[in-house]
Amino acid sequence: MSSCHRCVAALGALVACLAATGARAGDPWSLLGGRLRLGAEVSGTIAPLDQGWFNYSDYELNTLRLFRLDLAAEARLASFASVLFEARTDNLRAPQVYALYLRLRPWADREIDLQAGLVPPVFGAFARRRYAYENPLPSLPLAYQYLTSLREDAVPARAEDLVALRGHGWQVRYPVGSPDPAPGLPLVSGERWDAGLELRVGREPLSLALAITQGTLCYPLVRDENGGKQVSGRLAWTPSPSLVAGISGASGEFLSREVDQVLPARAQGTYRQKALGLDVQWSAGYWIVRGEAVWSRWNLPALDATLIEDPLDALGVYGEVRRKLGPGLYAAGRAERLAFSGIESVLGRMAWDAPVTRVEAGAGWSPVRHLLLKASWQHNWRDGGRVRESDLVAGQAVLWY
Amino acid sequence: MSGPAFSLVSLAAPLVSLLLLLASALAPAQEARPPGATIRGRVEVRREPGRSEVRPAVAELGRHGSRDAPDRRRSVVYLETAPQAAFEAPAPGRAVLDQRNETFVPYVLAITVGSTVEFPNSDRVYHNVFSLSKAKRFDLGRYPRGESRSVRFDQPGVVRVFCEIHSHMSAFILVFAHRYFATTDAEGRFRVDGVPPGPYTLAVWNDGSVRDRREVRVGASGDVVEQDFVVE
Numbered sequence: 001m002s003s004c005h006r007c008v009a010a011l012g013a014l015v016a017c018l019a020a021t022g023a024r025a026g027d028p029w030s031l032l033g034g035r036l037r038l039g040a041e042v043s044g045t046i047a048p049l050d051q052g053w054f055n056y057s058d059y060e061l062n063t064l065r066l067f068r069l070d071l072a073a074e075a076r077l078a079s080f081a082s083v084l085f086e087a088r089t090d091n092l093r094a095p096q097v098y099a100l101y102l103r104l105r106p107w108a109d110r111e112i113d114l115q116a117g118l119v120p121p122v123f124g125a126f127a128r129r130r131y132a133y134e135n136p137l138p139s140l141p142l143a144y145q146y147l148t149s150l151r152e153d154a155v156p157a158r159a160e161d162l163v164a165l166r167g168h169g170w171q172v173r174y175p176v177g178s179p180d181p182a183p184g185l186p187l188v189s190g191e192r193w194d195a196g197l198e199l200r201v202g203r204e205p206l207s208l209a210l211a212i213t214q215g216t217l218c219y220p221l222v223r224d225e226n227g228g229k230q231v232s233g234r235l236a237w238t239p240s241p242s243l244v245a246g247i248s249g250a251s252g253e254f255l256s257r258e259v260d261q262v263l264p265a266r267a268q269g270t271y272r273q274k275a276l277g278l279d280v281q282w283s284a285g286y287w288i289v290r291g292e293a294v295w296s297r298w299n300l301p302a303l304d305a306t307l308i309e310d311p312l313d314a315l316g317v318y319g320e321v322r323r324k325l326g327p328g329l330y331a332a333g334r335a336e337r338l339a340f341s342g343i344e345s346v347l348g349r350m351a352w353d354a355p356v357t358r359v360e361a362g363a364g365w366s367p368v369r370h371l372l373l374k375a376s377w378q379h380n381w382r383d384g385g386r387v388r389e390s391d392l393v394a395g396q397a398v399l400w401y
Numbered sequence: 402m403s404g405p406a407f408s409l410v411s412l413a414a415p416l417v418s419l420l421l422l423l424a425s426a427l428a429p430a431q432e433a434r435p436p437g438a439t440i441r442g443r444v445e446v447r448r449e450p451g452r453s454e455v456r457p458a459v460a461e462l463g464r465h466g467s468r469d470a471p472d473r474r475r476s477v478v479y480l481e482t483a484p485q486a487a488f489e490a491p492a493p494g495r496a497v498l499d500q501r502n503e504t505f506v507p508y509v510l511a512i513t514v515g516s517t518v519e520f521p522n523s524d525r526v527y528h529n530v531f532s533l534s535k536a537k538r539f540d541l542g543r544y545p546r547g548e549s550r551s552v553r554f555d556q557p558g559v560v561r562v563f564c565e566i567h568s569h570m571s572a573f574i575l576v577f578a579h580r581y582f583a584t585t586d587a588e589g590r591f592r593v594d595g596v597p598p599g600p601y602t603l604a605v606w607n608d609g610s611v612r613d614r615r616e617v618r619v620g621a622s623g624d625v626v627e628q629d630f631v632v633e
Contacts, residue, residue, distance in 0.1 A: 030454045039456040074457035086459045105464045113463030120460045128460040200463040209462045241527040241545045283527065285542040327531055327538035369533055369563060401456075 028401060034076070040401050041070040043132035047394035052387030053170040054356065054380040057145045057191050059183040064138060064378075064394045067091050070098075070131070080105050099193055111202035118195045122209040122234045123188060123217055123248045125279035125292055130190045131400075136288075136322045136332035137362050137376050138396040143294040143316025144190030146338055148353050150298055150312070152185060152219045153178040153256045159306040159345035159352075167354035167385020176303065177259040185218040185254075187275070187296045187316050187338075194220035194230070207236040216252040216273045217296070226260065228253025228270060234277075242284050248277035254298065267301040286324035293317045306345050312352050313341035328366035332376075335359045354384025362394075372398040435595030438624040440617065444476040444589045444605055446632045455569040468569070469501065471508035473608045476632065477575050478591045479511070479582035481602040481614065492580065497521065498562065498572060500528045505562060505572030509606075511584050513577055514557055521549035529565035536560050536576060575606065598622075605630045 029038040047064035050056065055064045070088040077083060086099040101117025121127045126144050129135065139145070147169030149162065154177030156162040165172055169184035196213030210233040215221030217232070230252025237245050255271040279292040294316045300308045318336035325331055336358050340351040362376025374396040382388050450473035458465065493515030499506045501523045512518065520530045522544055530550070531540040536558025541550040543566070554560065557578040564570035575582070583591040596619045605613040612632040619626055 028454045028456045034454060037454050037457050072457040072459045074459070082464070084457060084459045086457075099459050103464060111463065111466075115462070120462060122462060128462075131460070198462065202463070207462075241525065242543075283543050285544070286540075324540055324542065327540040328533050366533060369561075 036076075037074045039072045041068070041072075041131055041133060042399045043068045043070075043396060045132075045138050045394060045396040047138075047392050050390065050392060052380060052382065052385065052390040053147070054358070054382070054390055055139055055145065055378075055392070056147060056170045056183070057140070057186070058147075059170055061090060061191075063140050063145060064392060068132070069095075072099075080108065111200075111207075113200045114197070115200075116197045118193055118222060119198050119211065119213070120193055121188075121217070121220075121232070122198055122200075122211045123232045123250050123275065124234070124277040124294060125246060125281065125290070127188060127190050127193075132396065132398040133372055133400040136320070136330065136364060136374075137334055137360050138374050138394045139334075139358075139360055139376070139378060140190050141292065141316065141318045141320075141334065142336050142338040142356055142358055143187045143292070143318065145186055146316075146356060147184040147186055148314060148340075149184045150218070150300075150353075151177070151182060152216075152254050153182070153258055155255065155259055155300055155303075156308065157303045159308050159343050160347070162308060162312075162352055163343065163345050163347060163350060165353075166351070167382050169353070176262060176301075177256075187294050187314055188217040188277075189220050192220045195222045196229070205238045207238070209234050209236075213252070216254040217250050217275050218273055218298075219254055225256045225258075226253050227257065228272075230273075242282055244279075244281045246277070246279045248275075248279070250275045250277075263301055264303070267303055269301070271299045271301065273298050288322045290320040291318065308343065310341070310343065312343070314353070315339050325363075329363070330365075331361075331363050333359070333361045351383070354382045356383075357381045370400055372396075372400070374398070436622045437595035437597050438619040438622060438626060439592060439594050440478075440480075440596055440603065440619065440626045440628060441590070441592040442478075442628040442630065444478065444585050444591060444607070444630045444632060446474045446476065446589065446607060448607075448633055450474055450608055467502075469504040469506075471504050471506075471572070473508055474585075474589070475507060475509050476585045476589070476591075476605055476607040476612075476630075477509060477511045477582055478585065478593065478603065478605050478630075479575075479577060480579065480593070480596070481604040483579055483581055483597075483599075483601055493517070495519065498574070499523055500530070500564070500570070503564075503567050503570055505564075505570055507572070507584075509573045509575065509584065509608075511575045511577065511582050512554060513580055514555060515553070516576070517551050517553045518574060519549050519551045522546050527566055528570070530562060531565055532560050532562050534558065534560040537574075540565075573609070596626075603628060605632065607632050 044067045072086040075083045082103050087095045089095040101115050101119045104114040149165040149169050154174040156174045171181045172184045173181040194213035194215045198211035200209040213230045214224040216230050232250035234248040251274045254273040275296040277294045281290045296314045297311045299311050302309050316338045320334040322332040338356045340353045342349045343352040358380045360378040364374045366372050376394050378392045380390045495517050497519045522528050527543045529543045536556045537560045539552050554576045557576050560574040562572045583593045585591045600618050603615045603617045604611050613630050
């Protein structure tokens with residue numbers, strides 16, 4: 001038995017223990033007099049083959065064909081300090097550490113928190129509710145999952161290299177940088193968190209969170225690989241329990257040092273991802289309505305003609321609604337659009353990646369509290385790539401404690 | 402002279418009546434108890450009550466403020482078996498299960514079938530009370546502070562109540578087909594009145610399950626049966 005299999009088995013056994021004790025008590029697993037608390041989520045999602053790669057978040061990871069074991073822990077070190085940890089395995093691969101950080105609240109009566117380590121993202125809203133039991137539909141919004149044709153370790157030399165890969169974000173190869181094909185980057189990664197330091201200051205109805213991290217929204221990192229840091233922040237406004245609105249921003253260097261080293265001297269410099277986000281949630285009675293817009297801009301080196309002179313912009317927008325139909329039963333829908341700015345090439349002016357539109361409708365049912373069953377239908381349109389349109393039906397089972 | 406004396410007497414009579422009325426009003430109230438025997442005693446909960454733990458909040462940007470802890474020591478003592486006549490026409494009532502500082506108060510509520518429970522929200526945040534229990538499935542949706550929703554419970558059984566937004570919030574509602582039950586007070590004392598003569602099974606429920614059962618025989622009206630329990 002390999003160490004990977006042993007890790008997966010250990011994680012599975014822990015989750016099974018949680019399931020057994022949670023089913024009995026209906027509470028999270030608590031040890032050492034409440035100083036250590038564990039929670040878990042097991043989710044399995046099935047769907048037909050996604051031949052248009054609309055739902056891939058990595059080359060081999062389709063978010064609609066995914067079995068995930070997720071274990072979370074919180075250890076309280078003192079009244080003002082705790083360590084938080086989360087590990088997960090996808091499709092029984094080697095477990096990955098998703099979160100590991102220290103949380104400090106220096107003053108008990110003030111809403112000021114410091115978090116350091118592999119921390120939750122401050123930008124936007126969805127990445128912090130990516131868990132299957134919090135997501136009313138099986139899929140992730142395009143802005144947090146869809147792979148564009150940009151990479152952090154390879155760049156196109158000409159505009160033609162870029163537009164040739166419109167709609168091929170699951171496997172991208174460019175002439176400058178890493179020669180191996182690899183998946184592209186999403187606008188914001190919903191599947192990985194960044195390492196760094198963050199501060200949250202709250203005073204109703206406002207809450208401000210700021211972070212300095214190693215990677216960027218599109219490519220979070222544990223170890224810095226380009227010497228640049230990302231600064232990100234979100235200001236949230238909660239005028240009433242029914243409404244939360246947030247505005248976010250981020251700026252960080254995203255190209256790896258490997259690429260910068262192979263660039264000609266005239267092109268060496270700092271290439272950044274900048275992003276702005278707006279998010280809003282309104283809820284009352286049996287309704288939750290959410291909307292989010294993520295605008296991202298990347299700068300790329302201008303190497304050969306036709307030069308990529310202008311920054312590359314992308315805008316992801318979604319609206320989501322959930323309506324409860326009865327105890328344990330709801331219907332949900334999401335409509336979204338991912339659009340890209342235009343670029344000049346010998347082929348004329350066109351969007352630098354193929355715009356995507358998606359609608360998804362589904363329902364969820366909880367026969368018991370800790371089990372959520374979802375089913376959805378999803379339709380995708382793309383203005384480019386080999387597969388332009390796709391209908392997918394997905395089912396998901398989520399067990400959480 | 403007789404005139405003034407008469408008038409003093411005539412004034413004193415209503416004054417005395419008023420004083421008697423006041424005295425009777427200020428005197429300790431005598432509870433009107435139904436005819437029958439009384440079962441009373443104390444439930445001592447020695448087991449460490451489970452905590453209402455919050456799931457690890459890994460995705461949060463900071464720590465949550467303090468919350469109240471539910472009183473999990475409260476127990477319900479009830480007759481598990483009773484003569485058929487005892488189940489006739491239980492009087493439906495009204496009860497309140499408050500949502501206060503992210504805690505349901507009280508943690509356990511015992512009611513008769515047909516009773517209506519109010520669920521006011523006393524917090525500044527939304528709550529969403531729901532239950533998926535067989536005895537009663539309901540979902541009250543999200544509502545803010547100062548508002549309340551109510552549910553009528555038409556079937557006997559145990560109803561586990563949760564908040565959809567705050568997963569650490571939970572409470573129990575025990576719905577009885579008869580009126581022979583009591584919830585323990587802060588000292589663990591209970592009292593079930595008006596029990597008809599006969600043999601019964603007396604059960605103690607605490608924090609999610611029946612912890613003890615005991616056969617008791619109740620005599621004629623006016624008898625008092627003492628039963629103490631220890632929940633380990």
